[in-house]
Amino acid sequence: MFIAKPKNKHAPERRIGNQHGVAILVAIGVVAVLLTAGLALNQRIRSSVTDAVRIRDELVLSQMAVSGAHAAMIMLINDRKANDTDTLQEDWANPEKVAEMMALMPFEDGNLDVRIVDERGKIQVNALVKFPEGRQFVATQRTLWERLLEHVFSLFEAQPDSDPNMIINSLKDWLDSGDDDAITGLSGAESDYYEGLEPPYSCKNGPMDNLGEVALIQGVTPQLYDGAGGVAGLSSLLTVYGATASGNSRFTFDGKINISTAGIDVLAALLPMENADLAQALADYRVAKADETFVNDIAQAGWYKNVPGAGGISIDANLITVSSDFFRIIATAKRHQKSYTLNVVVQRQKAQGTGQWECKTLNWQVE
Known part of the structure; x- marks a missing residue:
């Protein structure tokens, strides 16, 4: 007599369960791949956005600094049109006057600091x-x-x-x-x-x-x-700028120092060694004021003789001047906690052909 074996009522459920497990693992794998790809894409997008913001900020900062340098050149040109001397009593050498000039340029945000230094003062x-x-x-x-x-x-x-x-x-x-x-x-x-x-x-x-x-x-x-x-x-204290024409398309270096713009250490070098301590007195004399008005005339190279204690001093006339044609412009733009500094050396001269004053760029450096 044939006796049928009883069926395993749990077998189909195990096969179905195994299929569900494989499906879950596949789904988890797909999600993991998508998540990894998404994170990588997000990182690339964030990096691209960051780079774009950085490039934008650098471009804005550079244009701000360039604008500041050109504004400084305008000040130097206007100064030459007004007089033939260059002293610390003029607008280009006054930080407040320079700041007023820069304030005329409307930047949405950020600020601009510009300094003008006379290379002849070195x-x-x-x-x-x-x-x-x-x-x-x-x-x-x-x-x-x-x-x-x-x-x-x-x-x-x-x-x-x-x-x-x-x-x-x-x-x-x-x-x-x-x-x-x-x-x-x-x-x-x-x-x-x-x-x-x-x-x-x-x-x-x-x-x-x-x-x-x-x-x-x-x-x-x-x-x-x-x-x-x-x-x-x-x-x-030194400069390599200041070449002057010597004829026959040649040039030389006269080495004259603008005594009306030179720093204290350079003033000390101009004075006899036993009188070097008078350098500070000369520096103070140049910027002495009464009611916001400069009280001493420093437009002539011999003004130093009027400084108390310096009457008997003589500085070789071949060493000093009160006029310049080489200047350094340092323009620093700041925006969003970032900064960009442009260091420009210019020569103020008359343009050939037009005879108009211009500032010729001799060196342009980003710091």
């Missing part, structure tokens, strides 16, 4: 040697450098590990047109010295195009070049 480094001949010291410039370095060295609490005479001789060797035939004095330096350094480099044997070359000179330490402990470094 020591022209290339004027140390006669140029274009470029083989001999200019006596007045050498004396100026001796005074400058003695003054700067005296300001440091810890004396720089260098020698002023070595710096001056090495600077002359860097600038002169000699082809490494011989060093100046016993402490100069030509290419054989610099090529033994790591990394090696050659002596320029010509005028400096970039002030950073000063830092390459034998004896010029980072402390001296950059300054330290509140003492101004040579980088803030």
Whole structure:
């Protein structure tokens, strides 16, 4: 007799349950893939948006700074139309007047700070040697450098590990047109010295195009070049700008310093060493006011003789002027906690053909 085996009533349910489990796992996998893709897409979108915002902000900031630089150029041009002198008593040198000029430009948000610095108020480094001949010291410039370095060295609490005479001789060797035939004095330096350094480099044997070359000179330490402990470094006291025509399409460096705009350290270098302490008195005399009006005339190069205590002092007329044609414009734009600084050097001159005053850009640098 045939006896049928009883059916397993639970078997179909297990198969259905297994199918449901596979479906759930597949669904979870799909969701995980979609979630990962979504997160990646979101990250890419956020990154793209962030980049777009950054680019937009940089563009806005750069245009604000450019606008500030051009406004400063307008101030310099208007100043030349009004007079032939350049002093700290004029609008371009007055931070409040410059700020008023910048306020005329309507920016929706952000702010703009602009400073104008007279490059003629600094020591022209290339004027140390006669140029274009470029083989001999200019006596007045050498004396100026001796005074400058003695003054700067005296300001440091810890004396720089260098020698002023070595710096001056090495600077002359860097600038002169000699082809490494011989060093100046016993402490100069030509290419054989610099090529033994790591990394090696050659002596320029010509005028400096970039002030950073000063830092390459034998004896010029980072402390001296950059300054330290509140003492101004040579980088803030020197300039490579100021070339003037010398005929036959050639140029030279007259090395004249605008005594009406020079800083205290440069004023100290202009004065005899025993009178260097009068530099502060000269600086104060230039900006002395009564009822918001300047009380002293500094439009003539000999005004320093009117400063109390300086009547018997004489500064070589070949070293000083009260007029300039080279200026540095520092325009800093700030917006949304970001900043953009434009450092521009311009030469104020008459345009060929039209005879109109213009500011020719010599150097344009983003900081």
